[in-house]
Amino acid sequence: MNRPPAxxxxxxxxxxxxxxxxxxxxxxxLQVGQARELKDRALDQRVRTTELPAQRGQILDRDGARxxxxxxxxxxxxxxxxxxxxxxxxxKLAPLLHVDAASLADSMSGDGSFVYLAREVxxxxxxxxxxxxxxxxxxxxxxxxxxxxxxxxxxxxxxVGTDGVGLAGLEFGYQGVLAGTPGERTHELGPSGQTIxxxxxxxxxxxxxxxxxxxxDRDLQYQVQQALQDAVEAQHARGGTxxxxxPRTSQVLSMASYPxxxxxxxxxxxxxxxRNRAVTDAFEPGSTNKVITAAAAIQEKAVPLGLQLEVPWTxxxxxxxxxxxxxxxxxRMTLGDIVAESSNIGAVMVADRLGSAALATYLSRFGLGHAxxxxxxxxxxxxxxxxxxxxxxxxxxxxxxxxxxxxxxQMASVYATIANGGRWVQPSLVRGTIDPHGDFVPASTPQTxxxxxxxxxxxxxxxxxxxxEFGTGTNAQIPGYQVAGKTGTARIPLPDGSGYVEGQYIASxxxxxxxxxxxxxxAAILDRxxxxxxxxxxxxxxxxxxxxxxxxxxxxxxxxxxxxPHAQPLG
Amino acid sequence: xxxxxVVVNVLLAQTSFRITSAEQxxxxxxxxxxxxxSEQASLSAPGRIAAWASRHGMRLPDDIRILHTSxxxxxxxxxxDPSSANAAAGWSSP
Numbered sequence: 041m042n043r044p045p046a047x048x049x050x051x052x053x054x055x056x057x058x059x060x061x062x063x064x065x066x067x068x069x070l071q072v073g074q075a076r077e078l079k080d081r082a083l084d085q086r087v088r089t090t091e092l093p094a095q096r097g098q099i100l101d102r103d104g105a106r107x108x109x110x111x112x113x114x115x116x117x118x119x120x121x122x123x124x125x126x127x128x129x130x131x132k133l134a135p136l137l138h139v140d141a142a143s144l145a146d147s148m149s150g151d152g153s154f155v156y157l158a159r160e161v162x163x164x165x166x167x168x169x170x171x172x173x174x175x176x177x178x179x180x181x182x183x184x185x186x187x188x189x190x191x192x193x194x195x196x197x198x199x200v201g202t203d204g205v206g207l208a209g210l211e212f213g214y215q216g217v218l219a220g221t222p223g224e225r226t227h228e229l230g231p232s233g234q235t236i237x238x239x240x241x242x243x244x245x246x247x248x249x250x251x252x253x254x255x256x257d258r259d260l261q262y263q264v265q266q267a268l269q270d271a272v273e274a275q276h277a278r279g280g281t282x283x284x285x286x287p288r289t290s291q292v293l294s295m296a297s298y299p300x301x302x303x304x305x306x307x308x309x310x311x312x313x314x315r316n317r318a319v320t321d322a323f324e325p326g327s328t329n330k331v332i333t334a335a336a337a338i339q340e341k342a343v344p345l346g347l348q349l350e351v352p353w354t355x356x357x358x359x360x361x362x363x364x365x366x367x368x369x370x371x372r373m374t375l376g377d378i379v380a381e382s383s384n385i386g387a388v389m390v391a392d393r394l395g396s397a398a399l400a401t402y403l404s405r406f407g408l409g410h411a412x413x414x415x416x417x418x419x420x421x422x423x424x425x426x427x428x429x430x431x432x433x434x435x436x437x438x439x440x441x442x443x444x445x446x447x448x449x450q451m452a453s454v455y456a457t458i459a460n461g462g463r464w465v466q467p468s469l470v471r472g473t474i475d476p477h478g479d480f481v482p483a484s485t486p487q488t489x490x491x492x493x494x495x496x497x498x499x500x501x502x503x504x505x506x507x508x509e510f511g512t513g514t515n516a517q518i519p520g521y522q523v524a525g526k527t528g529t530a531r532i533p534l535p536d537g538s539g540y541v542e543g544q545y546i547a548s549x550x551x552x553x554x555x556x557x558x559x560x561x562x563a564a565i566l567d568r569x570x571x572x573x574x575x576x577x578x579x580x581x582x583x584x585x586x587x588x589x590x591x592x593x594x595x596x597x598x599x600x601x602x603x604x605p606h607a608q609p610l611g
Numbered sequence: 612x613x614x615x616x617v618v619v620n621v622l623l624a625q626t627s628f629r630i631t632s633a634e635q636x637x638x639x640x641x642x643x644x645x646x647x648x649s650e651q652a653s654l655s656a657p658g659r660i661a662a663w664a665s666r667h668g669m670r671l672p673d674d675i676r677i678l679h680t681s682x683x684x685x686x687x688x689x690x691x692d693p694s695s696a697n698a699a700a701g702w703s704s705p
Contacts, residue, residue, distance in 0.1 A: 111642075112645060
């Protein structure tokens with residue numbers, strides 16, 4: 041038997057030793073030198089972190105009725121690479137998703153690896169889709185924002201986008217409160233996507249958003265919106281706004297603008313309908329602003345209450361001629377008569393005695409020219425020139441509410457101040473929030489300031505009651521209740537600022553009741569109604585809304601206030 | 612010793628399964644609660660109730676009447692004769 045040469049054995053041994061040595065070195069490099077890096081890379085391939093969405097908070101009315109809430113839903117997607125028969129799948133999905141089968145088949149025949157077939161479908165529909173077990177079609181958990189009362193308070197509530205972020209209204213303004221904090225789950229998955237038992241599995245639970253409790257009364261809001269819609273349609277107006285407030289707290293019980301929209305399908309309505317015009321749009325208030333002129337004159341004792349001014353029907357101010365709404369002979373009018381009959385010339389004569397500085401001060405104290413701070417996104421300041429920019433006609437026109445612009449909320453707040461005994465209270469739309477544990481957290485205390493004395497406010501109330509009983513506001517009368525209020529018929533400035541629209545007006549009526557113990561303030565405003573005047577177009581709307589408020593809020597009549605001294609009933 | 616460890620592990624596993632099952636049930640009930648809340652809110656929406664009432668011939672009153680129970684008076688809708696309205700309603704003014 042031949043034995044291999046020793047040199048060959050030696051060579052073989054050397055090769056094997058070298059190979060083992062190389063393997064050993066490589067093992068040391070992998071297991072010691074690169075161990076941490078490789079371990080991390082392996083873990084990265086197995087571990088997945090998924091976001092756990094937080095439950096969005098609800099929006100409630102003042103009594104806890106749900107105005108907006110999120111319910112579980114699913115997004116339906118497809119991976120076209122894995123879809124075996126797009127048409128067969130599309131035909132099964134179409135009736136469930138209420139989408140055309142051809143477009144579904146088209147989506148599932150694309151080149152990509154992911155396409156949404158439907159967003160935010162209900163749990164029941166998602167369940168039925170899951171039961172179909174269609175290859176390449178999957179479901180992603182999400183939530184759907186719904187507004188059970190439809191268009192009720194839609195401009196106040198706003199809406200959220202498909203990504204769950206608030207885009208308008210309180211949904212936008214309180215995004216940080218409602219959204220909550222998303223959580224996350226980190227876990228190890230096998231090659232086929234199943235969880236590896238005993239592997240990494242860490243879950244940080246999401247923190248649900250807080251719910252927002254508004255000051256809105258859902259049922260009253262509905263009635264207000266119906267009344268507003270009826271008035272706009274009957275008057276062939278371009279639109280309108282109504283605000284109902286509690287004058288003691290300035291909490292907004294109802295805030296409506298028309299045209300409106302359904303936030304469940306906001307894409308179906310023009311974007312202009314999304315605006316909460318009561319807060320974001322300013323208008324020249326017209327004669328409703330005379331209440332500030334009158335209050336300032338009483339507070340400053342600029343005009344004795346019994347003094348009868350000789351009021352013509354026209355007056356020259358600089359190069360301009362201003363006039364009352366209807367021609368009349370020279371009339372002897374007290375301040376109460378001027379308010380009741382809504383005399384522009386009378387208001388100018390009162391403002392002349394008051395002076396520009398004093399009028400500017402009271403306009404500002406009543407809140408004109410700066411936002412109320414109600415906490416609604418996009419609130420307008422209104423427009424009021426600083427005193428040093430007033431021209432020859434500013435004092436005159438502002439005395440009767442032209443040449444100045446205010447939001448409906450600012451004007452409602454003016455009347456709430458008078459109804460509240462001369463103390464301005466910052467308006468509010470939100471009572472507080474309910475945190476995820478169910479604890480109510482009240483909103484911050486609203487700012488307050490005294491604007492005029494209680495005696496002055498009381499006298500203005502008597503004048504406003506006189507205006508409703510014998511003046512321009514008789515259409516706002518409600519049997520059994522004494523109403524205090526004022527009409528407004530304001531000219532509309534042209535967009536280029538060169539003058540005013542001819543023959544068209546903003547008609548308004550703002551008032552409160554019962555005059556002796558005010559429980560509710562109502563501002564009713566119509567944009568270009570066919571009846572023109574505030575007393576004809578807006579006062580009936582005020583009346584209908586006030587009736588709804590009386591029955592809904594259970595407002596009882598109060599003692600009547602007396603008419604202002606030396607008033608001359610003209611009705 | 613080994614048998615004891617096995618028993619403890621089995622019990623732990625059973626408890627773990629029960630907890631997982633309970634958590635799933637809790638999740639399902641939470642979702643059901645939200646869906647029921649949504650349904651309740653839709654059913655109590657004033658628009659739905661008003662439409663239902665309208666279909667059944669109901670309508671809002673055109674005016675209001677204040678009834679004073681003692682020593683008071685009754686305010687009637689504008690244009691009504693208070694005495695006849697009181698009599699029709701079975702009320703008498705003091």
